[in-house]
Amino acid sequence: MVNIEDLKAEAKRILKGGNVKYIIGYERPSNAWKANPVFARTPEDVDRLVWDPSCIHNLVRFVVDEKRRKAKEKPVDSRPIGVVVKGCDSRGIVVLIQEKFIERMDVFLIGVSCESTGVVDERKLAKKTVGTTVLKVKFGERMNYVVTTEDGILDIPAADIIADRCLECIASFPVVSDHLLGEKSKRDVPKPFQSVEKMESLPTKGKWDFWEDQLRKCVRCYACRSVCPMCYCDECVVDTINFAVTPETTAEEKAQRIKWLEKSPADSENIFYHLVRAIHLAGRCIDCGECERACPVNIPLRMLNKKMEKEAKELFGYDVGFDAEKPALMSCYLDGDPGDFIR
């Protein structure tokens, strides 16, 4: 069990020592059960830190922001930033290091183990608490969550309201950290790809009908891209204009901007965007599930990324986010890579 006091103690220690610039953790606002990211700079801030099943966010996303901020910073404060990371989040750090976007010393990782459970799925919880308002969610003693509502306390088996991604999680504790809290409890996941397999069993038409129906809902708010720690490109295929422009950028370079797709939220444009996102995350997505969670119209985006994760694993034996030393999925090959699909 992660002891929040230990977490706070460690956070205070590194802040006091001035070892870190600030610490990205979780706090819970007075008026909601859900935790929010918080950027703790003082011991007082640290006292607001929490760790409970509502700590859904992948805070590694803000490591990306920090790199951008640092680029403009004068004078540069090159101290690391502290980050509270779950198992999935920590694998995001590994990928960022693998892609040389950050260096290991840029971050001080306070690892929290999800142990045998994980974080809650807001929509699942909502269904379990119709007609009342949730005030607080806590880890129970054994595989359960204690949910405090306006009309009393509920004891809900974790399995009922845990996020899908946690059901398929292959790293319930951080694979890299500087200070680890909680047990390194190995959990065996018999079916890490069950959600995808269900999808795969559908006939071609069934698959298309499903996705057409889902992607039609997309309003292109790009929350999926914005919340993703791996979507750190300065420019994205869906952007309408060059961001990465300097006074040196020539008119030609600007003219090279390709209009792959329209801004209109039409099925064909939406699917193009999501296909590109899926292929660009192949071998990089660490299944923190943030894209799916952030989506305001509940498109099952994990199902795209998870498919790529599955193929990377099954076709090429590639695991994402465990080893920063090995080459990226798309920048290596094996002589024995399957070629049976080739004529």
Next chain:
Amino acid sequence: MDKILAKNDFARWLEALASYRLYAPQNKDDVWTYELIESPDSRGLADVMTAVPAKKIVFPQREELFAFEEGDEAGYALSELLPGEKPTVIFGLRPCEAKAVILTDLVFGGEFVDEYYWKRRNAVTFVGLACLKPPSPNCFCLSVNGSPHGTEGLDILLTDLGDTYYVESLTEKGEKLVKAASDLFADPKPDERTRVMRLHGESEKKLRRSLSRIEDVPEKLKGMFDSPFWDAESMSCIRCGICTYLCPTCHCFDINDEVESSSPLQGRRVRTWDTCQFPDFTMHSSGHNPRPDKAARLRQRINHKFQYFVEVWQNYQCTGCGRCITLCPVGIDIINVVEKVRDHAG
């Protein structure tokens, strides 16, 4: 002229409105949105706050403005594309959303009258549903001069009395809907009227969120343009478009040419939603971006809603629906932000 409609007659009322396109909140994959009604729900209208507001009907995310085609000898043939005017009814609209329509009217009805908007908007009859209990934990309409049973912008206000709806027709448009099936509507008994008054009164006490002394905010904002406050507040913003795309009052758009064929050049000019929260919203082709970071973009969002709009239209550009709070992936809470502005020292 107020009426009473039995809930089990609701479906029949809709049948009588066959000549209209009928929208109502519907649930798909645990998400509520306004969709065309295929088969009326016998339980009547869902008492919910949709994720996507009704603005998508009067101000669609994609609007075709005109088509262009390369003529034989130089020059282009342009053909106007105006939206069709099939009469439409939106049921179950929340009063905050109706108010939002009024605010959007101001924008599209100012010195330049936006024909595309008005063609659609005028074709719509708005049938509201009073919020007897807040449909969202983040409702705060009262704080921004709204009300859970407000009638502003509505043609009809329905109040749920259990087995019946209390029907207030507020405009001719509304009357017309009632007349379309007048036999279904009974005159209310006096006690029903008083009951409605009571429910409306109680509903105002049930809101969980509020934003007091908002009137101080516009002045405060003027002094805070360069405040580091915005950096701190926007730290966790991820620059997605949820807060604005799903805001019933946000109405910014982008205009693009969708080229269908390059020879002969052929295509359409379309307008699509855009948002001040996207970096390319203000990006110049020179590479200069007057709103370079998320701090500037959060500031813009707050300033627009609580300062600029007030200056131009004497209204807050916010009706307290709470969507941006509920749906923000990182929990940025407009109430908290505005309160902090209000109490800001500088």
Next chain:
Amino acid sequence: MKRTGVFICHCGVNIAGTVDVQKVAQELADYPGVAHSEDYVYMCSDPGQNLIEQAIKDKKLDDVVVACCSPTLHETTFRNTAKRAGLNPFKCEISNIREQCSWVHKDKAQATTKATKLTKSAVARVQKNETLEPLSVPVTHRALVIGGGIAGIQSALDLANTGFEVILVERSPSIGGHMSQLSETYPTLDCSQCILTPKMVEVSKHPKIRLMTYSEVHDVTGYVGNFKVKILRKPTYVVPAKCNLCDECTKVCPIVVPNEFDLGLTGRRAIYIPFPQAIPASYTLDDKNCPELTQIIACGKCADVCKVKAIDYDQKPQIIEEEVGAIVVATGYDLYEKEQMAEYGYGTYADVIDGLQFERLLSASGPTGGQVLRPSDHKEPKEVVFIQCSGSRDPEQHCAYCSKICCMYTAKHAMLYKHHVHDGQAYVFYIDVRSGGKGYEEFVQRAVEEDEVIYLRGKVSKIFEENGKIKIWGVDTLAGKPIEIDADLVVLAQAMRPSTGSLQLAKKLRLALDKDGFLAEAHPKLRPVESVTSGMFLAGAAQAPKDIPEAVGQASGAAAKAIMILSQERLFHSPTVALVSKNLCTGCGMCVAVCPYDAIAFKDGKVEVNEVLCEGCGTCSATCLRAAIQVKNFTQHQVHEMIRACLGG
């Protein structure tokens, strides 16, 4: 708006016969940015090219597309045309409407539509082409020749005699290759050694040639004009400078192993000179078999007996690094493996041997001192059966190709056999007798007429031993009757194969192989001595089976091609290379990992391209998630526009 010119070639009826060229020209005239569009009967002809030049000048064209045959044929032609008219050559693109359209379709309407699409997409591309200037790099005026057979020797001598330094690398202890094993050579029957040895000596004495025997090419990097080679020099454990060739060592060496030079017909010691005329004439201690070096037992006999202390057991392999401007690959051939010809008892019966072994039996310096004695019992064979196409021309079982030289050397073998054994009889089983070449057919006739060699057209069905004889069942397909011969000796004209290890070498050199494993030439007809990698040339049997005159001819050709490079002060490299957009690059290094030429390197948090190393393959651009690296004049934007043009979007 760019002003593009489009020129549609009829290629006589080759294109115009299937494609309505006028219609294509009209369609293109309406395409955005096309300022000029016309068709002509032969664009590649002088009048055709003049017409393009004129149009460029008159219509002030910014770029041109020529719709004609495959770019492999006339791209250069038309780029030069554009250049003459004052355009940058890279502002000219080809649309292949012949090989990939008119020649493969019949329906005129459809072919015309397709030709139009192809040409539009070329226009879409060329309009986004940049002006590029060839990159120029200095040249290292030194050549590397790999392989010390007759081909390698010839190339090395030609290069050296032109005045360029040459490094000649041979993996065995001596140069000379298979030619040094031969007895006499057809059609003139002059002694192989006699004509080869002088050349070997010339090589060893040549001031411009650095001979590196018992050495192998370990690694090659760089590019035309500027290759960096690592050569692995294997230890011989004998210091030639000290060695006085007294030959005492071989006398005391306790080890006997099959002698490669005699193809196992004799043995040699672990310390040995491959053959009397070997160049260099120095000993090699074979560390696979020496008990001292393999540390099976402490032997040291050779060291003990060597008065001049020339033996050095502690020699280590050395890696020698050299820079060269051009490379000639002459790695030669080997004969088709014994195991593969089990059906002819090859490898099973001592008296079933291959052509090279028979050459040794015939050779005056051979194991039998020039007497034809069969291996099993050293008796003189009276009935000798020669089997041609042993492993060749047999797509099902063995090699599909014809090994080309067997017909001739078999005739020679039969003839020489008769010269040695006057009362003997030679039979030749053959499929066809291929004797194209100066004096070749006459040679074969001589064998038949003067030496009464019996030619039997047909295949051998069975070979087996029976009381000291080798029984051969076959069929004479001309007479249509079965044949049975009790032979004393069977000689198989084994198929020629690329020499062992040429596959690994090809990988190191980035050379392509053909389906049979021979090194692939750049063009089967027009560039037969050039490899697909610029700056590397092919000589001898490494490219395909050939006989001595052909090998020597190609070797001189390869040398001449290499000289074309070495004689330049600077070389020009294609500028269509990858370019990094610093604004977009995040330095993730995926491109660095995929580049086959190590042309991309990290530089302050981003990457940069070494333009002369880059071959423009574009794998980097497809790997980059941010389109931050693009190949000039083949950008993603251009491909996107081409896709649009092809689909009318």
Next chain:
Amino acid sequence: MVEEFEPRIIAFLCKWCSSAGSDLAGVSRMEYPPNVTPIQVMCSGSVSPLYVFSAFHRGADGVLVSGCHPGDCHYIKGNYYARRKLALTKELLEHVGLEPERFQISWVSAAEGQKYTRIIKDFVNELKPLGPQAKLRRKPSW
């Protein structure tokens, strides 16, 4: 009578093997259906998944990527990277319900004009029963 559906195929051919192979088919006057429009690329390894998506998005009924046989890549290993990238691309497209027949990859050497011809013939025959590809196709007016 109704006109038979003629699929539109975009073929990305590597310059050194597949395009040369297609040239050979031409030189040898082999005949195949005109439904395919080739785009010559330097190497199959340079074919970005975006090209494939884009071709379908712009209305292609089928897309072919063809390169050198493993081990024969003119650029040594470009086709190995292609094999991996395109395997994932194919899996993804099929996962969202695109018919597997619509996206094909082949190795065609400079000597395999015959094979190229056969591949195109088969491709066209497999696409005809499927009819036009509307799933990923950009709708001119939505």
